[in-house]
Amino acid sequence: MFIDAPTTSLVVRDRPAMPTNNVGGLSRYPVANIGDAMDRLNLMDAAIKSQWDGARCVGPALTVLTRDGDNLAIHRALDDASPGDVLVINALGGTARAVFGDLLAEVCLAAGIAGVVIDGLTRDRAAIQALGLPLWARGVSPAGPAKYGPGQVFTPVACGGVVVNPGDIIAADDDGIAVIPQENAEAVLNRLATIDDFEEAFRQKVRASSLTAR
Template sequence: MFIDAPADNCRVTQGGPRPDPAILAQLEPYPSANVGDAQDRLNIMSSTIKAQWPGARCVGVALTVHTREGDNLAIHRALDDAQPGDVLVINGHSDSNRAVFGDLLAEICLTKRVAGVVIDGTTRDRDPIAEMQLPLWATGVTPTGPTKNGPGIIGEPIACGGVVVETGDIIVADGDGVAVIKRDRLTTVVDRLAAVDEAENRIRARIREHAAAQEGALA
């Protein structure tokens, strides 16, 4: 860790096999809304978890963190094990009194090539993080910083935004919010996304044909 604090009270469980990067890459064109549609509009986090700067987007593999309210020791410890393309998914118990994330942790994330951070809790240093372009979702912002005492749990199933997330699940997040794909459903969801996209494009084409016909009638 980059901080001088003991992390003996943070339990770490190693995740299972990571998803095929080639299949994961197929999610890049799709918004979180379509990912939800491809799963019967389930596995979408609460709208209280919002993008913290315009244009934030990420697709990556969840690394779960369960931390005590207002404490971020477990987040620092989790970053020791983070791999490029991971998305930190943090259960901070929706606490609004103390931020569990800030610009120093954001710098560590960028150094580790973390794809994004999703917090059921609050952040601080929103403007510097936006300048760094680290994709970040949280329930809110407060200037009050965290403690670093623990305890915490890394790598085990958590609740975040009303969705159960396991390390190895896939996160697709953008300005609309955060969608989760269970890792054993990845191929199925990717296949369904093409059908969702095709159906939307057919409707869009009909709308535009109707608009063009109306313009022609008025000419």
Template sequence: MTSPIRITPDITRAPAELVDRFRQYPVANLGDAMDRIGIVEAGITPMWDGAAAVGSALPLLTVAGDNLALIEVLDLIQPGDFIAVNAAGYTDRAVMGDNLAQRFQAFGAVGAVVDGAARDRDIIRDFAFPVWSRGISPAGPFKHGPGTIGSPIALGGVVVNAGDIIAADSDGVIVVPRDRAEEVLAGAAEIARIEAEKDEEAAQFRAAAQARTA
């Protein structure tokens, strides 16, 4: 029987050394360096406090409440992949829980972001797999398809292509197009430098204020 999941051949990945360079910057700095575009809608939030991940986007498209594409992607995951799922923004039926999260982690994925719902939040937190989702629902998924793996998707209002860089932390999720990676890294470095100077100025101001009141 032919699978209803269409898979793009030769899925593109960002080089690991390029992805690693993004790990030093928070999403807020990267967003500023991207002229504040490419940031996923604020309704998509981390499932547990302290979650953070950076990886090469592996995009999936599925119909609302169905996770057949998420099951079939298990055969395709490579270390460093960041699973990005357009699940139609549907939040009344989870398309992933701890079972898939553990397998994603075991096969080398660094995290998952779901424009839809997930479940088993406490278990996923306990084994520290980073997941961002639009909602939480205990209702389990159907497994019929259709769907796609590796083709461009929309994710919280942002286009995601295979091999784009996804960075996510407590503030949210950003997608950096592969062809803008070097530009964004340079911008983030300059923003980090400026912010460090401002932090130093603020520290000096606080110290002076404390000295006046001592």
């Protein structure tokens, strides 16, 4: 860690297998379509919003459970991050103190983190946008966090009303966040291709009709 703090209050499980073979395919589709391909399930609460326009990420979930207003577990999780991970943080939906800021964003970028999703608050939003780190959170507060714990890393978490297991694929854009279970990723990709073909045919039909009407 880049901070000097005791970690005895944390539970850090071994990093599980986190396949990335479907990440590239899923990255071609908007989150709305991914949700359609999952029967509109596994979509996080709309209150967790993109913190800057145009942010997008797709990657396996590096999960963190932390106490409201404490980010010690987040710092520790980044020691085990791999490039392309999406940091998914259950901060208990806290709205009193931020658990993330621009210094943690710098650590995320150094670790190759693809994006950050927080069921809680951030701060330093403008600085994080300038850094270019894709970030989703419930809101913003200037109040900073403590670093005492407790917390857990690589454990299943609830985030935005959806269960996220370590290694589940997270897809996030301006519309929101989808959670694709590892075991369903291939089936979701296949359904996405069918949905894409249907939507393109529908658009062409509408456009042809508009041209004929003129």
